[in-house]
Amino acid sequence: MRLLALALHRLAWFVPTLLGLLVLTFVISRVIPADPVALVAGETATPAQVEALRRQLGYDRPLPVQFADYLARLARGDMGTSIFTRRPIVEDLAHRLPATIELTVVAMVVSVLAGIPLGVVSALWRNSLLDHALRVVTVSGLAIASFWLGIMLQLLFAMRLGWTPLNGRLQGFPPEAITGFYLVDALLTGDGPAFGAALRHLALPAATLAFPALATLVRFTRAGVLDVMQSNFVLYERAMGLPRSVIVWKYVLRSALTSTVTQIGLLFGILLAGAVVTEAVFDWPGIGTYAVSSILQSDYNAVMGFTIWAGTIFIVVNLLVDVVHTLVDPRERTT
Amino acid sequence: MSAAWFVVRRLARDRSALVGLILIGALVLAALLAPVLATHPDDVFELHPAERLQPPSPAHWLGTDRMGADVYSRLLFGARITILIGVIAVGASLAVGVPVGLVAGYYHGWLSDLLMRASDIFLAVPQVVLAIAIAQTLGPSLPNVILALSATYWPWFARVVYAETRTLQKEVFVESTAALGASPWRLTALHVLPNIASPIIVRASIGMGFTILTAAALGFLGLGPPPPTPEWGRTIAESREFLPDAWWYAAAPGLAIFLTVMGFNLLGDGLRDVLDPRLRRARQAADG
Amino acid sequence: MAELLAVRGLRVDFVGDGGVAQVLDGITLDVGPGEVVGLVGESGCGKTTLARAILGILPAGAARVRGGEVRFKGADLLREDPAVVNDRVRGRAITFIPQDPSTSFSPLFSVQTQIMDLMKWKSPRADAGGGRRPPFRRYPRQRYRADRAAVLDTLRAVQIPEPGRALGRLPHEFSGGQRQRLMIAMALLPQPDLIIADEPTTALDVTIQAQILRLLRALVKERGVSVLFTTHDLGTAHEICDRVVVMYAGQEMEAAPAEAFFARPAHPYTRRLLASVPGPAGELRDIPGEVPSLVAPPSGCRFHPRCDYATPECRAGRPALRTLAAGHGVRCHHPVDGPLGADA
Numbered sequence: 033m034r035l036l037a038l039a040l041h042r043l044a045w046f047v048p049t050l051l052g053l054l055v056l057t058f059v060i061s062r063v064i065p066a067d068p069v070a071l072v073a074g075e076t077a078t079p080a081q082v083e084a085l086r087r088q089l090g091y092d093r094p095l096p097v098q099f100a101d102y103l104a105r106l107a108r109g110d111m112g113t114s115i116f117t118r119r120p121i122v123e124d125l126a127h128r129l130p131a132t133i134e135l136t137v138v139a140m141v142v143s144v145l146a147g148i149p150l151g152v153v154s155a156l157w158r159n160s161l162l163d164h165a166l167r168v169v170t171v172s173g174l175a176i177a178s179f180w181l182g183i184m185l186q187l188l189f190a191m192r193l194g195w196t197p198l199n200g201r202l203q204g205f206p207p208e209a210i211t212g213f214y215l216v217d218a219l220l221t222g223d224g225p226a227f228g229a230a231l232r233h234l235a236l237p238a239a240t241l242a243f244p245a246l247a248t249l250v251r252f253t254r255a256g257v258l259d260v261m262q263s264n265f266v267l268y269e270r271a272m273g274l275p276r277s278v279i280v281w282k283y284v285l286r287s288a289l290t291s292t293v294t295q296i297g298l299l300f301g302i303l304l305a306g307a308v309v310t311e312a313v314f315d316w317p318g319i320g321t322y323a324v325s326s327i328l329q330s331d332y333n334a335v336m337g338f339t340i341w342a343g344t345i346f347i348v349v350n351l352l353v354d355v356v357h358t359l360v361d362p363r364e365r366t367t
Numbered sequence: 368m369s370a371a372w373f374v375v376r377r378l379a380r381d382r383s384a385l386v387g388l389i390l391i392g393a394l395v396l397a398a399l400l401a402p403v404l405a406t407h408p409d410d411v412f413e414l415h416p417a418e419r420l421q422p423p424s425p426a427h428w429l430g431t432d433r434m435g436a437d438v439y440s441r442l443l444f445g446a447r448i449t450i451l452i453g454v455i456a457v458g459a460s461l462a463v464g465v466p467v468g469l470v471a472g473y474y475h476g477w478l479s480d481l482l483m484r485a486s487d488i489f490l491a492v493p494q495v496v497l498a499i500a501i502a503q504t505l506g507p508s509l510p511n512v513i514l515a516l517s518a519t520y521w522p523w524f525a526r527v528v529y530a531e532t533r534t535l536q537k538e539v540f541v542e543s544t545a546a547l548g549a550s551p552w553r554l555t556a557l558h559v560l561p562n563i564a565s566p567i568i569v570r571a572s573i574g575m576g577f578t579i580l581t582a583a584a585l586g587f588l589g590l591g592p593p594p595p596t597p598e599w600g601r602t603i604a605e606s607r608e609f610l611p612d613a614w615w616y617a618a619a620p621g622l623a624i625f626l627t628v629m630g631f632n633l634l635g636d637g638l639r640d641v642l643d644p645r646l647r648r649a650r651q652a653a654d655g
Numbered sequence: 656m657a658e659l660l661a662v663r664g665l666r667v668d669f670v671g672d673g674g675v676a677q678v679l680d681g682i683t684l685d686v687g688p689g690e691v692v693g694l695v696g697e698s699g700c701g702k703t704t705l706a707r708a709i710l711g712i713l714p715a716g717a718a719r720v721r722g723g724e725v726r727f728k729g730a731d732l733l734r735e736d737p738a739v740v741n742d743r744v745r746g747r748a749i750t751f752i753p754q755d756p757s758t759s760f761s762p763l764f765s766v767q768t769q770i771m772d773l774m775k776w777k778s779p780r781a782d783a784g785g786g787r788r789p790p791f792r793r794y795p796r797q798r799y800r801a802d803r804a805a806v807l808d809t810l811r812a813v814q815i816p817e818p819g820r821a822l823g824r825l826p827h828e829f830s831g832g833q834r835q836r837l838m839i840a841m842a843l844l845p846q847p848d849l850i851i852a853d854e855p856t857t858a859l860d861v862t863i864q865a866q867i868l869r870l871l872r873a874l875v876k877e878r879g880v881s882v883l884f885t886t887h888d889l890g891t892a893h894e895i896c897d898r899v900v901v902m903y904a905g906q907e908m909e910a911a912p913a914e915a916f917f918a919r920p921a922h923p924y925t926r927r928l929l930a931s932v933p934g935p936a937g938e939l940r941d942i943p944g945e946v947p948s949l950v951a952p953p954s955g956c957r958f959h960p961r962c963d964y965a966t967p968e969c970r971a972g973r974p975a976l977r978t979l980a981a982g983h984g985v986r987c988h989h990p991v992d993g994p995l996g997a998d999a
Contacts, residue, residue, distance in 0.1 A: 045487075052488040060504055171383075175576065175629035177583050180603055180621035183610070191611035264758035270712050271753070271851075272841075273745025274776060277790045282772075283761050290763070305493030309584050323496055324588065327503045335500060343491040 050343050057339045058099055061332035062091075102336075111340070112333035116326070121337035124322060130212030131201055132311070132318030136303050138215075138234055139241035144296070147246045151253025152285060155261070166250055173247020178306050182240040182313035189236060196235050199315040204229065237314040241306050245299050252295045256288030263287070297353025301346055377641040384637020390630025398446040405440035411597055420613045430615040433605060438619050441597035445620065448598050449627060452513055452582045453575045459517035461571060464524025469559070471525065472532025483529060486522035494519045498581055502590040509592040512585055516578050527570050531563045565642035572635030576628040583624050599624050658726075659849055659881050660686040660709070665723035667701075667708055669949075670716075676949035678704045680905040680957070681723065683976070686849065686883050691872060693892035693913075694885045695928070696902035699946060702885035703754075705902070706853045709883070710751060711740060728848070746777040750842040752852035752871075752884075756834035760826035767822035770841060774802040777845040809840045812874060832863040839871055843878065850875065852884035856891060868894045889932060893917060898982065901925050904947050904957040906973065911983040921979055921990035924958045956987065964989040 077085070086092050090101065105112065111121040154166045190198040197203065207217040207226040215234070218227035260266065261284060269279045311320035319338065326334035378384050402408050406428065415435030423430045429438040464486075471482040489497065501515035535558070585591050586600025594601070599620040606616035667679040678701045686692045696702045707713050709725050711732060725732045727749065732740055753759040760769060775781070775794045780801055810818035813836040826834060835855065842850045855871070856864040872895040875882050886892055892899050892913070899916040901908045901924065909922040920926045927942045944961035947953050953960050959969040966988065974986045 048484060049487050049491055052484060053491050056488060057500070060500055171629060171632060172625070175580075175625050175632055177580050177587075177600070177603075177621060177624050177628075179584060179587050179600075180617070180624065183603065183607065183617055184621065187611050187614060187617070264753065264755055265761045267712065268751065268753050268759040271707075271710050271745065271751035272773060272777065273741045273747065274772065275741075275790060278772065278776070281790060283764070286763050287761065301493070305495050308493060308495055308499075309587075312588065324499065327496075327499050328588075330503075338496075339492055342493065342496065346491050 046344075050340070053339060053343045054103070054336065055099070057336045058102070061335060062095060062098065106340070111337040114326070114334045115331045116329050116334070121334050124334065125319065125337060125341055128317060128319050128322050131316060132304075132307055132320060134213045134215065135234065135237055135241060135311070135316060135318060136300070136307055138238045139245060139303055140296075140300065142238060143242040143245035143249055143299070147249030148253050148285075148289070148292070150246075151250040152257050152280065152288075154250060155254045155257035156280060158258070166254075170247040170251045173244045173250075176243065178240055178244065179309050179313050181243060182236065182310055185236045185240060186313070196232050199313075201233055201317055202226075202230055203233075206230075237310050237316055240313070241303060241310045244306060245303055248295070248299060248302070249292070252292055253288060256291050257284055260284045260287040293356055294353055297349055297356075300349050304342070304345065374641055378637055381637045381640065383633045384640075387630045387633025387635075387637060390626050391634060394446055394450065394627050394630065397443050398450045401440075401443040401447060405437075405443045407437035407440045411436070411441060411444050412595060420609060420616070422613075423615055429619045430613070432602070432613075432616055433609060438616060441602065442599070442619055442623055445597040445599045445602065445623070446627075448509070448592065448596060449579055449582070449624075452509070452516065453579050456513050456516035456520065456578045456582070457571055457574045459513070460520040460574065461524050461567065463517070464521035465528050465563075465567065467521070468525040468528025469532055469563075472529040472536070473559075482525070486525045489519060489522045495581060495584055498585060499588065499590060502585055507590050507593055509596070512582060512591050515585070516581060519581075520574060520578060523574065524567065524570060527566045528563055531566055532559060535559055535562055565638075569635055569639045569642060572631050572638055576631035576635065579624065579628050579631070658685045659688045659690075659728065660684075660883065661724075661726040662705075662709065663724045663726065665705070665708060665725065666721035667704055667713065668719045668721055669704075670719065674950040677952055678718075678905050678949055679708065680952070681973070682902075682905075682907050684900055684907060684910070686881050688848070689876075689879045689881055691875065691882045691884070691895055691897045693896035693899045694883060694902060695887070695889060695892050695899055696885075697887055697946060699904075699949075700902045701905040701949075702887075702902055703853055706851050706883070706885055710745060710749065710851060711737075746773065747779075747845045748847055749849045749851060750845055750847040752835075752838050752842045752850060752855045754854040755858045756838050757826075757831060757858070759838065760834065762825070762827055765823055765825055766829075766837060769826075770806055770822070770837075770844075771799070771803065773841055774806065774844065775799075778802045778805075779846040805844060806840070809844055810837075812843075813837070813840045813870060815840070831859050832867060835859060835867055836870070839867075839874065843874060843880070846878075847880060849881045849883065852882060854885055854887070857886070857888075864891070865894060871895065889929065901928065904952060905949060906957050907986065908958065909983075909985040909987070911985075912981075915980065915983050919994055921983070921985040921992070922987050923962045923964050923989070923991060926991060964991070 090098060093101075102112075109122065111125075113119065114121050114124055117124055150166060154163045157163055186198060189195045202214060205226070206214055207223040207230075208221045210217050210220055214230035215227060218224075218230055257280075266279060266284060269283065270276075307318065308320035308323060310316070311318045312324055315321070319341070323335070323338040323342075325331075326338065397404065406426075413436070415431075418427075418431050418435035419433055421427060421431045421435075427437050427439065429442065432438055432441070467482050467486065471479040497519045498515040501518055502511050505511040505514065582591065583598075583600035583603075586598040586602075587604045589601070589604065591598045591601055602620040603617055606613065606620075609616055662682055662684040665679050665682045666677070669676045669678050682701075682705055684692075684694075684705075694702045694705065704713070704718075708718075708720065709727075709732070713720070720733060723733075727744065732744060735744075760766070771794075775792070778798065780798050806822070807818045810821065815821050815833060815836055821829075826837075829837065835858075838855075842852075852871070856867055859867060868891060871882070874880075896913050898910065898912050900910040901922065903924050909916075909920065909925050911920070916925070917929065920929055924942075931942060942961060947957060947960065953970070955968075955970045955972050956962075956965075956974055959965040962969065968988050974988045976984050976986055977990060978984050979990065
């Protein structure tokens with residue numbers, strides 16, 4: 033089956049790429065800094081204490097040995113312990129994952145639901161006022177610094193208008209934890225106030241994250257639709273008097289979307305990257321802030337843990353995109 | 368080269384590309400003439416705590432910051448940093464990425480795989496994160512920021528060049544030239560390079576915008592050049608605690624970043640529209 | 656004359672980078688009921704533009720209709736309400752067979768979806784203009800079944816094997832010839848008065864071209880449907896046409912019943928065209944000169960620079976229509992008398 037072959041091919045790439053990533057991060061964390069152990073020990077530690085710590089942590093062994101040891105532990109599911117939180121990194125990541133995912137998914141849903149129709153409309157009413165307005169939006173979307181957009185939104189909506197909270201994921205008590213996603217949990221437990229509060233807290237960060245994604249989607253959809261409108265089958269359908277709305281929203285959109293689907297995969301990657309900066313601005317308790325604070329605190333095991341997670345996600349997402357593309361384009365299926 | 372003139376003429380017809388060019392021109396002018404254009408050129412170093420956080424006025428066109436320094440003047444000097452970072456980082460990425468892409472595209476086999484795998488590794492993690500990791504490890508300073516950005520952007524050039532080289536290899540004229548006994552270097556210089564010039568140029572322009580945004584993000588997180596360097600991202604971070612009152616403090620540098628990046632994006636788009644298949648045709652027409 | 660389609664003085668310009676091209680220069684053309692008319696001309700003579708102008712699907716930005724009428728069953732399609740034309744004429748009274756069947760289907764939907772979508776809006780059993788606005792109109796189940804039965808019948812008529820299973824397939828699973836048969840079926844299903852076919856066999860293998868043409872002719876004759884089809888190949892015209900019209904550089908030159916056309920062509924260009932077909936000994940006799948630019952076309956009769964019989968009169972103004980015999984008209988100041996073969 034073609035899908036299986038594709039999946040296996042992807043996996044074959046996955047392992048060496050991930051390995052390379054680990055080597056890179058390992059090098060960054062152990063080789064480049066002056067003395068990672070001293071950082072861990074703290075400023076007040078004496079040289080003797082630092083040496084003892086070094087032996088305890090195994091940092092005195094040759095580098096390849098350290099690396100091999102790390103890989104062995106990784107295979108057992110042990111990413112080490114965070115210096116800062118003193119908890120297993122795997123736990124830290126799992127704890128923070130739902131926040132990031134919820135934010136990213138909401139942002140993606142918003143950008144898809146708004147972006148695709150706007151792209152179609154922009155293509156149909158080419159060079160109209162709406163099209164020009166949208167072009168301004170799409171160009172800005174990729175030129176605005178996310179963190180600045182977030183700050184400006186905070187300035188307007190939270191500080192000046194008071195419509196949304198300033199930052200954070202929630203104030204007060206979260207809904208009963210079933211999935212870890214506040215919106216879902218609130219719905220499942222019928223917790224109206226929590227749902228509303230979670231939504232209000234999500235509003236600004238999701239908008240900040242969604243903006244560049246929206247801009248990209250509008251662009252791609254517009255280009256895709258314009259391209260497809262030149263096709264012969266569109267000419268045929270027009271010649272045969274098929275209503276324009278049917279031609280556009282059924283036939284043209286489907287064709288334009290098959291290429292957009294691959295873009296959604298890329299989009300997810302961009303969103304995940306943007307999440308890092310956006311989380312920093314809004315104090316969102318997700319993986320992004322975890323990564324940044326780990327880096328800033330030289331918590332290198334945590335950094336490596338995050339790197340593995342991020343790398344894996346990227347590859348999995350790309351694999352899914354390939355799969356979806358195969359499903360969406362029936363030409364692939366029957367060959 | 369008549370092909371180059373053709374490109375310039377075509378570009379001139381594209382209004383948004385012209386707007387982009389104007390914006391970039393304004394940036395370059397601001398950077399070059401900062402000492403002349405600034406109303407308070409010494410405010411990059413001097414502090415006037417008594418005048419802190421004043422709103423825009425005839426004396427201070429964009430107000431003052433938390434140290435009493437003129438926001439407008441510091442913004443102009445910040446343009447220098449921005450251009451420096453952008454040009455060097457993109458230049459370095461190009462210098463590394465293009466040869467890698469060429470080699471990977473020209474040869475087949477383990478070398479090619481290795482190189483492309485290496486670039487995939489760098490692309491597997493969000494660029495921002497990798498840049499942060501590198502910058503933090505090396506310490507916050509201007510050269511380190513540039514290094515971090517170059518180290519994370521070169522794969523984009525490598526990829527583009529790799530794809531183009533592979534496509535070109537399949538084209539008949541490359542095969543026949545090789546069959547005639549041309550050496551790889553000659554082949555590359557005379558045939559491959561001119562054809563990959565256009566995607567590289569487009570990528571460089573778009574890359575400038577992207578790099579400047581990432582540089583600003585690094586500055587925002589405190590990983591950029593340390594104070595009193597008036598880097599735009601850092602200025603925004605500094606301004607946060609004084610919001611919402613001193614809004615101009617945050618708005619001005621952000622707007623500057625926006626206009627700069629927009630300029631490069633518009634130019635890049637215009638270049639892409641003009642350069643792609645038409646440059647080939649123009650070259651072929653010019654070469655007869 | 657109760658002509659089905661009467662084009663009078665149609666002028667169409669195309670605006671482009673190089674200037675304004677006068678693609679159609681006052682075309683006059685008739686198609687009668689139940690008649691198969693071939694529109695013959697070299698590439699670039701404007702025949703595709705004419706076909707699209709009649710259908711009303713010229714590219715909106717580039718093309719401009721400068722004048723003339725397209726009278727279909729008495730009404731001028733260029734001046735009727737566009738919404739009404741799109742609903743009642745296109746895909747119903749006038750249908751279309753495109754040149755390239757492989758790109759004229761959407762690759763993402765099954766043949767059934769595409770044909771039944773056509774039937775939903777254009778079936779003869781549908782009441783025009785009723786129901787909710789598109790795309791929300793409903794498709795009554797009873798009519799769906801009746802339409803589907805008609806589709807299967809028509810597929811059999813165009814000789815598609817196992818029509819039921821064929822419907823479930825995707826367009827790319829059919830061969831070129833089969834796809835064109837599907838197109839013919841789709842052109843016939845709305846029970847039109849006129850089919851406009853734009854070089855329907857050009858994209859097909861030579862071996863099946865004749866087959867498809869004969870099938871088309873048989874089916875339209877059976878149903879009394881008129882056909883206006885464009886081609887650059889005289890052989891195709893000879894195969895199935897009742898009447899032939901010749902175009903050159905945006906002007907129609909001659910129109911005649913097929914027999915008269917091939918035996919006694921009157922226009923110098925027609926004669927040249929027929930003579931340029933390789934003879935039995937394989938001799939090729941080209942027409943000297945080149946097809947003119949339509950941005951700065953020759954004045955008067957556009958063929959005059961290449962014509963052996965040209966006089967200053969030919970440059971001065973476009974010749975009026977001269978009727979030589981019943982149904983045989985020519986626009987020339989010096990029509991040639993006598994059978995073909997008498998001149999070079």
